Amino acid sequence: MTIGAVVFDIGNVLIEWQPERHYDAVIGRARREALFAEVDLHTMNDAIDRGGDFRETVMACADRHPDWADEIRLWHDSWLRLAGPAIPQSVAALRGLRDAGVPVFALSNFGVGTFAVAEPEYPFLAEFDRRYISGHMGMAKPDHDIYAALEEDCGVPPGQLLFTDDRADNIAVAAARGWQTHLFEGPEGWLARLRAEGLLTAAA
Structure with a gap:
């Protein structure tokens, strides 16, 4: 798909x-x-x-x-x-997707105050097309409500969302909602998945 x-x-x-x-x-x-x-x-x-x-x-x-x-x-x-350091290969993937014109969203359990501390330290946090941050939304993964809120706001059908997360429970809820998913166990596997989907070139 x-x-x-x-x-x-x-x-x-x-x-x-x-x-x-x-x-x-x-x-x-x-x-x-x-x-x-x-x-x-x-x-x-x-x-x-x-x-x-x-x-x-x-x-x-x-x-x-x-x-x-x-x-x-x-x-x-x-x-x-x-909280740190950054995972450079994942940051490169984020930027590679943006360079390729692929919309990128954040869906993260993160506090209002902690996110405010993190943003100046990690400038790539400002590079998403849309950000769904639990503290600002008053809901968190793996509750279905936060996934539903993203679906309603972004306009992308659930089956066209590819989601990566390091927690199996968060992935399970997304999969149950029809999202495409990738359990993050390291940046190499994630980059391989993005390349297999044709979203990143081998060079990227």
Whole structure:
């Protein structure tokens, strides 16, 4: 089927998202494992991704867990060290698609505040034709509502959307809605898929 637009997730597709790695470097693996076992930081981050205030959400979590308060505040104060670096081959794919005239969209779980921090650091985030950012929309993957909102807004039939994401649950919902999908397990596979679809040349 013809592809009318390519839809990128951002975390772990265009920008590495490995908070545990940064915490390991700062407080050591054993202490990080204890922290993450006691405090569900990823659920805290999900609240941010769904529109919660970045600073207030993190600081409230720190207040609820005084034994870990300093470590929890790192999620806010060192956020750019949690999110990065960019994945250069994926950025090149994004730009190659644009150069080829293929519409490119972002569909990402990302907070309002965290996205505002990321944009100056990663200029390619401004290069999408359309951006569907969960924090601004008040909904997040893998809820069907955010996929439906993209479909309604973009005007591209679901069967003509090619979506890549690193999470199988997010991919499963898109596939159930009739989207074409690619589970992102590394940029090489994604580039190969885009070339196989005729969207990128071998040189690109």
